Every structure is written in structure tokens, then in C-alpha cells.
Amino acid sequence: MSQPAWANGVDPTKVSAARMYDAALDGSHNFEVDRAAVAAIAAVTPYYVPTIQENRNVLQRMVRYLRSQGVTQFLDIGAGLPTRGQVHEIADNAKVVYVDNDPEVIAHAEALMAGTDRVRIVEGDAREPDDILAHRDVSEFLDRTSPIALLLIGVLHFIPDDEVYKPVDRFKAALGPGNLIAITHGTTDGFDPAWNAAVEHRYESARNRPHMRSYEAIEPFFAGCDMIPPGLVNVMHWRPDSDVGAHPPEHIGLYGGIGRIQPGRR
Numbered sequence: 001m002s003q004p005a006w007a008n009g010v011d012p013t014k015v016s017a018a019r020m021y022d023a024a025l026d027g028s029h030n031f032e033v034d035r036a037a038v039a040a041i042a043a044v045t046p047y048y049v050p051t052i053q054e055n056r057n058v059l060q061r062m063v064r065y066l067r068s069q070g071v072t073q074f075l076d077i078g079a080g081l082p083t084r085g086q087v088h089e090i091a092d093n094a095k096v097v098y099v100d101n102d103p104e105v106i107a108h109a110e111a112l113m114a115g116t117d118r119v120r121i122v123e124g125d126a127r128e129p130d131d132i133l134a135h136r137d138v139s140e141f142l143d144r145t146s147p148i149a150l151l152l153i154g155v156l157h158f159i160p161d162d163e164v165y166k167p168v169d170r171f172k173a174a175l176g177p178g179n180l181i182a183i184t185h186g187t188t189d190g191f192d193p194a195w196n197a198a199v200e201h202r203y204e205s206a207r208n209r210p211h212m213r214s215y216e217a218i219e220p221f222f223a224g225c226d227m228i229p230p231g232l233v234n235v236m237h238w239r240p241d242s243d244v245g246a247h248p249p250e251h252i253g254l255y256g257g258i259g260r261i262q263p264g265r266r
Contacts, residue, residue, distance in 0.1 A: 011104075017158065018080040018105045024052040029081050029108060047251040054252045055184055056085055058235040059153050062182045062258060063090040065228075065239060066149045071180065073148045075099070075138065077126045077171075078155025082109050087151065088119050097138055101125040126155055127163050129170040150181045154254075156221065157186040157210050164211075168221050177263040180228075183221055184235055184256035188212040191253055218255050225259025232257035 012031040019030035023038045041048045063074070072094045074087050079098035082088060088096045097120045098109055109121045120137040132138060142148055150171055156164055172181060219232060230237060235256040236249040 016102070016104060018100070018102060021052055022081050024049045025056055027081070047247070047253065050247045051252050051254055054235055054247060055154050055254055058184060058238050058256050059087070060085060060090050061239050061241065062256070063087055066180060066182070066258070067091050067094060071147050071149045073142050073146060074151055075142065075148055076151040076153070077132070078152065078158070081105060082112055088116065094118065095142060097122055097141060099124045099132055126152070127159060127167050129167050129174060133174050148175060148179045150175060150179065152181065152183045154184050154186070156183065157212055160211055165220060169223070172224055172261050175261060177261050179261050180258055181222070181225060181261065182258045184254050185218045186210060186212045187214060187218070187253050187255055189214055189253070190250060212253070215255060222257065222259040224262060226262055228258040228260065
């Protein structure tokens with residue numbers, strides 16, 4: 001059976017964190033190896049799939065909020081596959097730059113976004129902010145005189161401790177006051193260690209492996225920012241669409257928030 005056009009050059013035998021994410025969202029851009037990995041984690045950790053679903057839900061709420069505040073430019077770092085419910089669909093008429101460090105994801109994304117003039121696809125690593133910001137599809141496409149929202153949604157927990165904090169500070173310094181940064185980050189706070197170990201085991205063969213953090217370790221990403229209410233919270237509490245969420249907050253291992261970069265604060 002031939003592979004779809006988006007899968008040309010992709011190894012269907014190797015697990016991909018991006019395709020696992022797509023599989024957990026019932027997307028169509030994944031392979032059996034990715035679906036099997038998701039199923040194996042879900043069998044041990046019943047809230048793995050709901051957490052991914054709620055990460056997408058809070059992304060959509062954050063983008064809608066930012067768009068309602070007049071933001072028309074989004075720089076999405078570690079974007080993964082721009083499939084259903086992604087930023088370019090939610091942020092009506094806004095410019096979106098998707099950045100990812102996985103060449104396979106870039107190939108997928110370019111095929112999916114072909115012919116879309118409001119979207120740019122850039123291969124880049126979140127640990128190299130200067131390279132990303134200097135890329136012509138960022139520097140020439142985005143207008144630095146208008147607000148830009150930097151999205152770091154579910155990506156920082158794939159970067160080790162010794163590499164993650166300085167790049168975030170660099171992004172904030174380069175974008176400057178008035179721009180915004182939105183982050184969601186996985187946590188092990190309150191979860192069974194056996195569940196955490198199961199997740200780590202299933203990502204061992206993936207290109208990117210998770211590094212979950214506590215609330216106290218996530219707060220410094222927003223240094224120098226004024227937090228948009230309700231601040232850094234469990235994503236189920238970040239401006240929910242209703243009082244009753246689909247999943248109890250204690251079952252969703254994600255914190256999230258939006259900060260506005262302030263002048264002269266570090």
C-alpha cells in the first residue's frame with residue numbers, strides 16, 4: 001500500500017512525538033507505530049490522551065483570547081503538525097509562523113500548508129532563538145512594529161533543564177516589551193510515579209523525550225512578564241469555556257499561562 005503524499009521520505013517504523021500527538025487527537029497524520037505507542041501509554045496512564053486533548057483545547061482558548069486583544073501575528077515554536085484545530089484555523093486572518101526542529105514534521109507541514117499565504121513553515125530549534133528570529137520567513141514576514149504572540153505550547157518539556165531557560169529569556173529579550181508569550185508545560189505534580197515512568201519509557205525511541213517539571217520550575221519562564229489573569233494555572237482553569245470541564249483538573253498534568261513582556265524587568 002502506497003504512503004500518502006505527506007509521508008514521502010518518512011520512516012513509518014519509528015515513533016514520532018509529533019505524530020503521537022496527532023494520533024491522540026484522532027488525527028490522520030500518523031502511523032500504526034505512533035498509535036500503538038499512544039495506546040500503550042494510555043493503558044497504564046489513563047489521563048495521557050485527555051492531557052493532550054486539553055493542551056489543544058487551551059491552545060485554542062489562548063489564541064482566541066489573544067486574537068480578541070488585537071494580536072494578528074503568531075510565532076509558534078515547536079508547533080508539531082499543523083492539523084485540525086491549529087493556530088492558523090483559530091486565528092482568523094492572522095499571520096502564523098510554525099517552527100519545528102523535526103525535518104519530518106517540516107515536510108508534513110509544508111505539504112499540509114501548500115498554497116496558504118498567511119502561514120510560513122520554518123525548520124528551527126527552540127534552543128536557538130537567534131537563528132529562528134533571523135530566518136527570513138520570520139524577520140520579513142512578521143511586522144515587529146505590531147504585537148507578536150510567541151507560542152511555546154507543549155514544547156519546553158521536551159528540552160533538558162540545562163538548555164531550556166536561557167533560550168526563553170532570549171526570546172523575550174529579542175521580542176521586547178508589549179509582546180506576549182504563551183506557554184503550556186507538562187508536570188508530574190500529583191501523579192503516580194509509575195505513570196510518569198510509563199510515559200518516559202514510550203518516548204525512549206522518539207526524537208524528543210519529555211522532561212516534566214514542577215510548578216516552581218515552570219514559573220521562571222515568565223520572569224519579566226506581567227501575567228494575564230488567571231496567571232499560571234492548571235490548563236483546565238485557564239479561562240475555561242464553561243464551569244464544568246471535560247476532565248478533572250487533577251487528572252490533567254499541564255500548567256499554562258500568558259505573560260506580557262515588560263520593559264526593564266528580568
